Amino acid sequence: MCSWMRSGSLMAAAVLVAAVVGCGGSDGSGPPPPEDPLVIQKTPTGSGDAQTGTVGEALASDLRVVITRTSEPQSGIVVNWATGGGGSLAPSTTSTDADGIATATWTLGPDPGAQTATATAADADGSPVSFTATAEDDTPPPPPPPPADATVQVLGPGGGNRFEPTEVTIQVGQTVEWVWPSGSVAHNVVPDVDDPASSGSLANGPHEYSFTFTAPGTYVYHCANHGNFGGIGMSGTVIVEP
Secondary structure, three states, rough: OOHHHHHHHHHHHHHHHHHHHHHHHOOOOOOOOOOOOEEEOOOOOOOOOOEEEEOOOOOOOEEEEEEEEOOOOOOOEEEEEOOOOOOEEEEEEEOOOOEEEEEEEEEEOOEEEEEEEEEEEEOOOOOOEEEEEEEEEEOOOOOOOOOOEEEEEEEOOOOEEEEEEEEEEOOOOOEEEEEOOOOOOEOOOEEEOOOOOOOOOOOOOOOOEEOOOOOOOEEEEEEEEEOOOOOOOEEEEEEEEE
16 A cells, blocks of 8 residues: 555544544533532521421521532522411522522411421422421410319317308309318308308207308308307308409
């Protein structure tokens, strides 16, 4: 074969190799390498997770997420916020700021108990991010139960004929019980006006009598044998509060 033919073939081969190398992108003319993925997560502090609030009301602290790529904050990334159970996130869609942070205000639903919310960013690792909160009922607690029904000792003659205590305070609908212990002699309970109804004839202990008061007021009573109307002698008072 002639030398000029061999030289021409070698040159053509060199041109082909150069073309192949150029198509491989080593000179920057090919497609760029893929980017590292976005990463979404709660902010390290002040994320607003695990709060407790009142049903139907906004939590004290906003929810916050941060979006990064290779640990660098990414701005302008859209974040969608959602919750269930009748609650809401405002705004429902936000974009990250220059620090890569997006925020939303969580208003809890109407039911007490655990509630959840999410922050979602498309194609981001860690998406969706979940938040929890505890909703508490805003109904005031019921009033404490009325005090226990009162007991009055009917005493005497040992130690003096008397009711002990001489005055008790109860709530409407409660009952006072008068108790004659052993050794108590010849006593009864008689109202100064209408209530409490009379316990009957004089009795010795052991004996018991009770009366339920159904209206508020101050009720004075006495022992017919050792007291009298108007708080004279062996007498007592029941104060009935509404």
